Structures are given as structure tokens and as C-alpha cells.
Amino acid sequence: MLTACALLVLALGCYAVLCAVKPFAPCRKCAGTGEIERFRKVRTCPRCRGHKLRLRVGRRAHNAWRRTYDGGTR
Numbered sequence: 001m002l003t004a005c006a007l008l009v010l011a012l013g014c015y016a017v018l019c020a021v022k023p024f025a026p027c028r029k030c031a032g033t034g035e036i037e038r039f040r041k042v043r044t045c046p047r048c049r050g051h052k053l054r055l056r057v058g059r060r061a062h063n064a065w066r067r068t069y070d071g072g073t074r
Contacts, residue, residue: 019058027054 026032030045034052037043044050055063 022054023056023059025051025056027052052058057058 003047008044027034027045027048029047030052032052034048034050035042036045047053048054
């Protein structure tokens with residue numbers, strides 16, 4: 001039980017560091033190309049709008065927490 005908790009804390013810590021160092025990841029829908037093929041036509045990816053990157057879930061949660069914290073302390 002103790003090792004499972006320690007592994008969970010370690011994994012969350014590593015993900016937090018990854019979100020701080022590299023907040024953007026390749027888009028999952030287009031695999032980082034910025035384009036998708038629909039009906040035999042190449043189109044701009046609707047999820048990333050052609051930017052090829054997306055904001056990580058952990059970074060999105062951190063930004064929401066910071067906005068809430070900053071809004072509450074003003």
C-alpha cells in the first residue's frame with residue numbers, strides 16, 4: 001500500500017514538472033501536423049486550429065486555479 005501511494009505521488013510530481021517545463025503537447029487529433037484529411041481533402045485541424053499544439057490538462061487545471069486564486073485575493 002505504501003509503495004503504491006509513493007508511486008502515485010512520484011508520477012503526479014513528474015507530471016507537474018512536465019507541465020511546468022513543457023506546457024504544450026502535440027495535438028491528439030492531428031498528431032501534431034495541423035491538418036486532417038476529411039472526405040479526401042486536407043483541412044486545418046479543428047481542435048488545434050492548425051497550431052499543431054494543445055495545452056496539457058495539468059497546465060489547464062493550474063491556470064484555472066491561478067485565475068480563481070488571483071480573483072479571490074483582489
